[in-house]
Every structure is written in C-alpha cells, then in structure tokens.
Amino acid sequence: MTLSIIDNLFLLNALVARVTAASAPSSRVSVSVNPHIQFQEVDGFGASQAFQRAEDIFGEYGLPAINQTLVLNLLYDEDFGAGFTILRNGIGSSNSSESNFMNSIEPTNPGVPGAKPHYTWDHYNSGQFPLAQQAYKRGLQTLYADAWSAPGYMKTNDDENNGGYLCGVTNEPCASGNWMQAYADYLVQYARFYQESGVRVTHLGFLNEPQFAATYAGMLSNGTQAADFVHVLAKTIKKSGLDLKINCCDGIGWDDQEAMLPGLQAGPDPAIDYIDAVTGHGYDSAPTYPLSTNKKTWLTEWADLSGGYTPFTFYDNGxxxxxxxxxxxxxxxxxxxxxxAFLYWIGAENSTSNSALINLINNEVQPSKRFWAFAQFSKFVRPGARRIEAYSSNANVTVSSFKNYNGVIATQLLNQGDADVEISVQIGGLKSGVPIQPFITNNEYDLERLTPIKSAKDGFFQAQIPAWSMVSFVAV
Known part of the structure; x- marks a missing residue:
C-alpha cells in the first residue's frame, strides 16, 4: 500500500505553480481574518472505537503489528497524523461479548437497587482500554466515556436493547424500584476502574440518541428525565472524589438535542448547571445553528452510514x-x-462502508479523504484554540480561522466551486515577513505541505486555490 504522509513531497512540483504569491487579478477573492474578535474555545476533534471496533485496530481481523502502529499514529500523533485529542468510549451494558456487544462491568443483576453490586474489570473493555492507553501516549487529552444504555435490569423494558427507560425517572416507575442511584454508581465505577488502572476518564455520558428505540443498546429519555438523572450523577461524582465532567445527551440530531434543553434548564436547581458540554449528533438534523445554552456544545457522532467505502474521493458530486x-x-x-468539538462515528475499522475515517480491509491501512479533511482541522487547531472572525467575499470560497494558545493562526479555506480562484488574505495584526505554511487536500493530494508564503505589510498575502480543494494556511 502506498500512503501519502504529511511531509511527503510527492508530486509537489506540479502543484507549486497553482498555489503561489501571484499578483492579484480583478476577480480575486478577498479574505479577512480578525484575531481580536474571538468566539468559542476548541476542545478538540476525534472519533469512537466503540462496539469492539478498537479490536479491529489491535488485529481482530489480522492487521499486522506494523500497521497497528501506523493507524494509531495516524489517528493520535500530532506530528505524523491527525493528532486527534478526543476518544469517545462506549460504556457497555451487555453480559456477553458476542457479535459486537460491549461487556458490562456489572453483568449480574443484584436483584434490587440497594443490593451490593458485583462489579468486574478485565483491563480490556472490548479493546477500548488498551486503545486509550496508546492514544494517551500519543497526545490524547479527553476521554469521553458514554453509555448507550443502562444494564437491562435497570430499565423499564428489562432489556439493554429496544429502547426502554431508566427505572425511576419521571413517569417511569418499575416494580423492582428506582435504579437511578445504582446507575450513577455504575458509571462512576467504570471511571474508577480506568483511573485505578492508570487511564483517566475526563467526561461521563449516560445516554446515546435517547429519541431512538434501537434494536441494539439504547435508552429513551426526554429532557426532564435526563435532568432527573443528572442531579443524581452530579452528587455521586462529587462524593466519589473523581475529577469527572458530565456530558448530555447525545441527541440523534441537533434539533433533537435542542428539544431536550428546556427540561435540562427547568426548575430552581437546573440540571444544566451540572453539565460541562451539551452533546448532539448530526444524523436527523445537522449542527448549523447554536444550541440554546451558554454551555459548550460538542458534535459527538456523525457519519455516512449508507455508502460503500470511498477512500479516494475528496469531491465528485457532493x-x-x-x-x-x-x-x-x-x-x-x-x-x-x-x-x-467534532467527532466522527468510527476512527478505523474493518468495513466496506463509509462508517469509518480509516479502513482496515485486507490487513492494510487505507485513510479516506474524510480523514484528511478532519486532519486539516485537528492537526492545526489544537485544544485551547479560539475561533476568530473570518470573512470571504465569495460564497463558493468558505473560510474559518482559529488562534491557538501559542499564537499560531490556522485558517481553512474551502473552494467549493469548479474553477481555480485567486485569493487575497489579510490576517489582522500579523507582521510583515511571517511565514505562512499552506497544506492542501483534494482528489490528488492528502494534506500536502506546499511552498511557504511570506506575509507582506499588514498581514497580507496572496495565493491560488484549485477547484474543489481545501487549503489550510498556518501562520507559523
């Protein structure tokens, strides 16, 4: 397999003439960046390896050791690959590891909510624990552990699958009793097992797509019911002494998560006050507007789940x-x-679909163009960065820009049109002579480093962006 690495100069000379500090024609697109107007703080980018997908990385289907290291470096190493800083774990609720089930740490029903739980820990966690160890070694900063469902015996339908509610939340009583405290203890114990084994869980979640009664692990909830549990979980975390933040509620679409907010914000002691990040997915509706909260918001899952694997297409027909x-x-x-934060569904897996960023079929590592698009952001926009004001004069040339904590400014330009464009960029406050390093991804190139450009007076520089291409300009 031939793999394009970040600093590879393969075919670079053919592209230098297209991205250059050329004189400006009358049709030049103007781009302005103002680092003094700042918006949200960035927590990072990443993906999940839940439902035993972590085992794919570690050779479940025969991936050799050298390629196991390659995929780990591509995902988590900032210098070599995308430098993902967030990993979303699945907290299991199954009493077996058949198919792609995730094992529960309490597979045996204790009988009643107040009975002593019988927790188990295998230091493996469906491959997710060793993955977290390797990711932290490569620069991971955030481990978001999220439960798709409580164990079935804690739910109204006595099943981890097919929906059902957590026993004890508003309007959902169970003959066996109120299991909210037992579920909170369960989640905190998961984090404690990791902590005691040398890996820190930073964020806890307790729902996944609570509007959807899936045939696999899942649990239903509205905003009021989620708020019920948040209060119990917050008190349990405080009592535990662990440094854990709460995320909620991974709605199946952005609109669905918005609809849960009134319940989380209601009452004299609003549950939202105990939540660190409001989390949603992009399936039913995309994140195109701010949620109605002053809390951080994360897009924690989204993917193309229908298409066959298309590794080499940056743009064909949209x-x-x-x-x-x-x-x-x-x-x-x-x-x-x-x-x-923005997370894809799966980072790497052995699959014939687009559900992962990297495919591991035939024991090879095959990054998709989606992966390189993610890397254009994650490699240059690091945790602690701030989004800054950026404007483009052309609707087909879209722009975003971020100022990192170390002062490095990364500006992403997408030419979403069928013609090459000349651009004139001004980054406010940038001194003359500062090197601007461009990186391009399109149908031909994977995050290729191009010839540097030096800024002129008042932070101006000029360049060209090919049709249907993405270029990141990093002011170093």
Whole structure:
C-alpha cells in the first residue's frame, strides 16, 4: 500500500505553480481574518472505537503489528497524523461479548437497587482500554466515556436493547424500584476502574440518541428525565472524589438535542448547571445553528452510514461520504453552530462502508479523504484554540480561522466551486515577513505541505486555490 504522509513531497512540483504569491487579478477573492474578535474555545476533534471496533485496530481481523502502529499514529500523533485529542468510549451494558456487544462491568443483576453490586474489570473493555492507553501516549487529552444504555435490569423494558427507560425517572416507575442511584454508581465505577488502572476518564455520558428505540443498546429519555438523572450523577461524582465532567445527551440530531434543553434548564436547581458540554449528533438534523445554552456544545457522532467505502474521493458530486462534504460539515459546525468539538462515528475499522475515517480491509491501512479533511482541522487547531472572525467575499470560497494558545493562526479555506480562484488574505495584526505554511487536500493530494508564503505589510498575502480543494494556511 502506498500512503501519502504529511511531509511527503510527492508530486509537489506540479502543484507549486497553482498555489503561489501571484499578483492579484480583478476577480480575486478577498479574505479577512480578525484575531481580536474571538468566539468559542476548541476542545478538540476525534472519533469512537466503540462496539469492539478498537479490536479491529489491535488485529481482530489480522492487521499486522506494523500497521497497528501506523493507524494509531495516524489517528493520535500530532506530528505524523491527525493528532486527534478526543476518544469517545462506549460504556457497555451487555453480559456477553458476542457479535459486537460491549461487556458490562456489572453483568449480574443484584436483584434490587440497594443490593451490593458485583462489579468486574478485565483491563480490556472490548479493546477500548488498551486503545486509550496508546492514544494517551500519543497526545490524547479527553476521554469521553458514554453509555448507550443502562444494564437491562435497570430499565423499564428489562432489556439493554429496544429502547426502554431508566427505572425511576419521571413517569417511569418499575416494580423492582428506582435504579437511578445504582446507575450513577455504575458509571462512576467504570471511571474508577480506568483511573485505578492508570487511564483517566475526563467526561461521563449516560445516554446515546435517547429519541431512538434501537434494536441494539439504547435508552429513551426526554429532557426532564435526563435532568432527573443528572442531579443524581452530579452528587455521586462529587462524593466519589473523581475529577469527572458530565456530558448530555447525545441527541440523534441537533434539533433533537435542542428539544431536550428546556427540561435540562427547568426548575430552581437546573440540571444544566451540572453539565460541562451539551452533546448532539448530526444524523436527523445537522449542527448549523447554536444550541440554546451558554454551555459548550460538542458534535459527538456523525457519519455516512449508507455508502460503500470511498477512500479516494475528496469531491465528485457532493456525496455524503466525500472529503469536501465533511470538511464543510466541520467548518459549518464550528463556525455557524459554535461547537467546541467534532467527532466522527468510527476512527478505523474493518468495513466496506463509509462508517469509518480509516479502513482496515485486507490487513492494510487505507485513510479516506474524510480523514484528511478532519486532519486539516485537528492537526492545526489544537485544544485551547479560539475561533476568530473570518470573512470571504465569495460564497463558493468558505473560510474559518482559529488562534491557538501559542499564537499560531490556522485558517481553512474551502473552494467549493469548479474553477481555480485567486485569493487575497489579510490576517489582522500579523507582521510583515511571517511565514505562512499552506497544506492542501483534494482528489490528488492528502494534506500536502506546499511552498511557504511570506506575509507582506499588514498581514497580507496572496495565493491560488484549485477547484474543489481545501487549503489550510498556518501562520507559523
């Protein structure tokens, strides 16, 4: 397999003439960046390896050790690959590991909510624990552990699958009693097992797509019912002494998560006050507007779940799995919805679909153009960065920009048109002579480093962006 690495100069000379500090024609697109007007703080980018997908990385289907290291470096190493800083774990609720089930740490029903639980810990967690260890070694900063469902015996339908509610939330009593405290203890114990084994869980979630009664693990909830549990979980975390933040509620679409907010914000002691990040998915509705909260918001899951794997297409016809499509999704989410984090569904897996960023079929590592689109953001926009004001004079040339904590400014330009464009960029406050490093991703190139450009007076520089391409300009 031939893999394009970040600093590879393969075919670079053919592109230098297209991205250059040329004189400005009359049709030049103007782009302005103002670092003094700042918006949300960035927490990072990432993906999940839940439902035993972590095992795919560790050779479940024969991936050799050298390629296991390659995919880990591509996902989490900032210098070599995308430098993802968020991993979303699945907290299991199954009493077996058949199919792609995730094991519960309490597989045996204790009988009643107040009975002593019988927790188990295998230091493996469906492959997610060793993955977290390896990711932290490569720069991971956030481990979001999220439960799709409580164990079945804690739910109204006595099943981890097919919906059902947590026993004890508003309007959902159970003959066996109120299981909210037992579920809170369960989640905190999961984090404690990780902590005691040397890996820190930073954020806890207790729902996944609570509007959808899936045939797999899942649990229903509205905003009021989620608020019921948030109060119990917050008190349990405080008592535990663990440093854990609460995320809620991973609605199946952005509109669905918006609809849960009134319940979370109601009452004299609003549950929203105990939540660190409001989390939603992009399936039923995309993140195109800010949620009605002053809390951070994260897009925690989205993917093309219908298409066959298309690794080499950045743009063809605007299909749901193409790289340009996902570059646009990320840019709109960060710029228009004000999200602080953006996570794809699966990072890497052995599959024939677009559900992952990297495919591991035939024991090879095959990054998609979606992966490189993610890397255009995640590699240069690091946790702690602030989104800053950016404007483009051409609707086909969309822009976003971020100022990192170390002062480095990364500006992403997407040419979503069928003609090359000349651009004239001004980054406010940038001194003359500062090197601007461009990186391009399109149908031909994967995050290729181009010839540097030096800023002129007042932070001006000029360049050209090919049709249907993404270029990040990093002021170093």
């Amino acid at each position: 299909g749901p799995g193409e790289g340009m499509t996902w570059a646009n999704h990320i840019q709109v989410s960060m710029r228009d919805a004000g999200t602080s």
